[in-house]
Amino acid sequence: MKQIQDFNVLKNRRLNADHYILELQSKHPIEDVCPGQFVQIEIPDSKTTFLRRPLSVHFYDKSKNMLSLYVRIVGEGTKYLGMVNENDTLNLVYPLGNKFTLVNKKKVLLVGGGSGIAPLLLLASELQKSGNEVVILLGARTADGLLEINTFEKYGKVVTTTNDGSAGVKGLVIDHPVMKDQNKFDFVYTCGPDVMMKAVGEWAKNLNIQCEVSLENTMACGIGACLCCIQKTVRGNLCVCTDGPVFNFNDVVW
Amino acid sequence: MVNLNVKIGDLVLQNPVMTASGTYGYGPEFDDFVDNNKLGGIFVKGTTLEHREGNNYPRMAETPSGMLNAVGLQNKGVDYFCKEIYPVIRHYNTHIFVNVSGSKVDDYVKTAERVGDLEDIPGIELNISCPNVKEGGMAFGTSCSAASEVIKAVRKVYKKTLIVKLSPNVTDITQFAQIAENEGAEAISLINTLLGIAIDAKKQKPVLSTITGGLSGPAIKPVALRMVWQCAKTVKIPIIGMGGIMNATDAIEFMLAGATAVQVGTANFIDPAVTMKIIDGLNSYCIEHNIKDINDIVGLIIKKS
Ligand SMILES: Cc1cc2nc3c(=O)[nH]c(=O)nc-3n(C[C@H](O)[C@H](O)[C@H](O)COP(=O)(O)OP(=O)(O)OC[C@H]3O[C@@H](n4cnc5c(N)ncnc54)[C@H](O)[C@@H]3O)c2cc1C
Ligand SMILES: Cc1cc2nc3c(=O)[nH]c(=O)nc-3n(C[C@H](O)[C@H](O)[C@H](O)COP(=O)(O)O)c2cc1C
Ligand code: FES
Numbered sequence: 047m048k049q050i051q052d053f054n055v056l057k058n059r060r061l062n063a064d065h066y067i068l069e070l071q072s073k074h075p076i077e078d079v080c081p082g083q084f085v086q087i088e089i090p091d092s093k094t095t096f097l098r099r100p101l102s103v104h105f106y107d108k109s110k111n112m113l114s115l116y117v118r119i120v121g122e123g124t125k126y127l128g129m130v131n132e133n134d135t136l137n138l139v140y141p142l143g144n145k146f147t148l149v150n151k152k153k154v155l156l157v158g159g160g161s162g163i164a165p166l167l168l169l170a171s172e173l174q175k176s177g178n179e180v181v182i183l184l185g186a187r188t189a190d191g192l193l194e195i196n197t198f199e200k201y202g203k204v205v206t207t208t209n210d211g212s213a214g215v216k217g218l219v220i221d222h223p224v225m226k227d228q229n230k231f232d233f234v235y236t237c238g239p240d241v242m243m244k245a246v247g248e249w250a251k252n253l254n255i256q257c258e259v260s261l262e263n264t265m266a267c268g269i270g271a272c273l274c275c276i277q278k279t280v281r282g283n284l285c286v287c288t289d290g291p292v293f294n295f296n297d298v299v300w
Numbered sequence: 301m302v303n304l305n306v307k308i309g310d311l312v313l314q315n316p317v318m319t320a321s322g323t324y325g326y327g328p329e330f331d332d333f334v335d336n337n338k339l340g341g342i343f344v345k346g347t348t349l350e351h352r353e354g355n356n357y358p359r360m361a362e363t364p365s366g367m368l369n370a371v372g373l374q375n376k377g378v379d380y381f382c383k384e385i386y387p388v389i390r391h392y393n394t395h396i397f398v399n400v401s402g403s404k405v406d407d408y409v410k411t412a413e414r415v416g417d418l419e420d421i422p423g424i425e426l427n428i429s430c431p432n433v434k435e436g437g438m439a440f441g442t443s444c445s446a447a448s449e450v451i452k453a454v455r456k457v458y459k460k461t462l463i464v465k466l467s468p469n470v471t472d473i474t475q476f477a478q479i480a481e482n483e484g485a486e487a488i489s490l491i492n493t494l495l496g497i498a499i500d501a502k503k504q505k506p507v508l509s510t511i512t513g514g515l516s517g518p519a520i521k522p523v524a525l526r527m528v529w530q531c532a533k534t535v536k537i538p539i540i541g542m543g544g545i546m547n548a549t550d551a552i553e554f555m556l557a558g559a560t561a562v563q564v565g566t567a568n569f570i571d572p573a574v575t576m577k578i579i580d581g582l583n584s585y586c587i588e589h590n591i592k593d594i595n596d597i598v599g600l601i602i603k604k605s
Contacts, residue, residue: 047332048332048333048572049332050333050571050572050573088570094364095362096362096363096364096365096366096367096517096570097362097367097569097570098569098570139572263357263358264358264360265360266360266367266369266566266569267323267329267568267569267572268569269325269329269330269572270325270329271323271324271325271329271330271568271569272322272323272360272369272371272569273322273345273354273359273371273374274359274360274369274371275357275359275360276354276357276359276374277357278356278357282353283353283354283374
């Protein structure tokens with residue numbers, strides 16, 4: 047069931063100039079969260095923002111009433127949110143949206159770029175639990191943008207690309223040798239900039255590999271009430287907040 | 301015990317707090333957060349004769365203390381509503397109103413007729429004020445002759461409670477309030493959104509696909525209050541006030557300005573349980589101010605001046 051719930055900030059961890067991870071804990075039991083689902087978070091003490099902000103659940107631990115968010119600063123909301131201190135209270139509406147399809151005992155590839163890596167950690171951990179061979183491909187502009195590699199390594203084999211070649215393979219994610227291995231994967235999951243998701247999706251389509259993308263359309267309500275977040279699909283306009291954020295690549299009209 | 305009942309036409313609302321069209325889906329979207337049976341009423345999404353896909357993305361821009369939307373009446377049409385949605389929501393123990401929109405007079409009439417056959421829909425809200433569609437919508441709400449033509453035509457076929465929703469995008473809103481009253485509407489509701497633009501300076505482009513959109517939220521509250529107050533001085537039929545109501549105090553302000561009931565819109569996005577808090581807040585306000593019947597505060601600032 048969807049909830050409006052207060053969480054305390056356990057930790058606000060800066061990763062680099064414009065990325066941070068918030069670890070949150072509630073005094074009360076928390077809801078089940080599936081990989082791909084998101085929260086609508088109230089931005090505290092902001093004089094300029096008005097609406098909540100949608101953020102994917104990066105990780106969660108039901109036994110400790112904890113969940114974490116991985117955030118990239120792009121504007122006022124994500125900036126103010128990054129200034130919270132330990133023990134501050136944050137108000138969440140969650141869990142929202144659909145979820146990634148979880149397969150068993152398959153070879154799977156997760157491709158993330160920018161803040162798009164946020165939903166992939168929980169996904170990787172669940173996929174590993176159900177006996178999949180997990181490969182995680184993370185792309186960034188420079189080495190400084192490749193974050194949380196060690197954490198991802200707990201749940202699969204991590205490979206990387208950077209545009210300038212300062213770490214991993216030089217180029218875009220689509221240039222990585224792991225993607226040249228024909229028919230190796232049974233399922234591909236991707237989240238990140240549209241151009242990246244499109245390139246990965248086209249690649250998968252050509253090889254007849256199932257591919258799911260997680261979209262980040264701007265939202266007002268997050269619960270299917272306002273119809274502001276729509277995405278054109280082969281089934282007409284769908285709400286990213288309730289019919290998504292996860293879509294089959296072939297359903298999306300780009 | 302405080303009396304929170306108010307009347308719109310012959311309908312008794314259990315309290316004055318209702319939800320605004322386009323901001324509350326059909327109601328079930330909020331079942332996890334509120335008890336819909338406790339609301340004074342629910343105004344469902346704008347409904348048209350035919351299916352409409354609405355406008356292209358982006359449809360939303362956040363603005364200071366508010367937001368612009370350009371949804372453009374996306375809905376699956378009145379037949380879909382009658383067959384698929386109505387059976388699910390008819391059993392809520394509250395009044396459900398359908399927000400009827402259209403591009404031609406005939407569309408409004410046919411949609412109203414279809415909804416008129418539904419036993420558990422006691423009224424409609426005639427939306428002649430949507431700023432986000434190319435044809436019709438606001439065109440009916442900004443021309444006196446078009447407004448009176450469409451209200452007259454719908455009134456002829458629709459025998460239950462008829463509420464006309466007015467556009468703030470006019471020079472003198474009281475003219476339209478007067479027309480609605482003359483044409484036999486039981487009530488008027490106001491305001492719909494104010495026409496606005498948001499521009500992305502970095503990209504040097506408008507934010508919305510439609511360039512213009514409708515402004516809602518606290519940013520429009522003073523304008524809405526002024527218009528409710530003006531209309532309350534002009535017509536005798538009840539007024540349903542809205543525009544930026546975020547809490548019980550805002551709702552009280554609308555009632556003091558002359559609204560018999562209120563609708564809560566954009567606030568539902570920020571706190572999906574806000575309507576329940578507003579109902580409780582109205583009750584507490586009355587107790588604190590020793591008011592036995594909430595109707596006693598309706599239009600109080602007009603009576604006092
Ligand atoms: C389902 C979903 C899950 C998301 N998960 C995450 C996450 O886990 N981590 C994370 O960092 N971000 C995530 N996002 C994106 C995040 O919601 C936005 O970056 C955030 O709302 C921007 O708020 P702001 O106030 O900082 O920026 P604003 O001031 O609102 O905008 C600043 C600039 O960023 C652009 N922008 C705003 N929203 C988006 C968006 N959704 N996508 C791309 N550009 C945008 C605007 O056009 C503007 O140019 C997610 C979005 C969705 C819809
Ligand atoms: C996303 C959105 C969609 C809306 N759709 C409709 C609609 O279909 N019909 C209508 O009459 N008003 C519509 N409105 C206007 C609201 O019902 C209300 O008049 C307006 O938002 C002002 O109230 P508020 O400030 O409390 O939101 C919409 C408003 C928003 C924000
Ligand atoms: S954000 Fe309101 S419907 Fe998706």
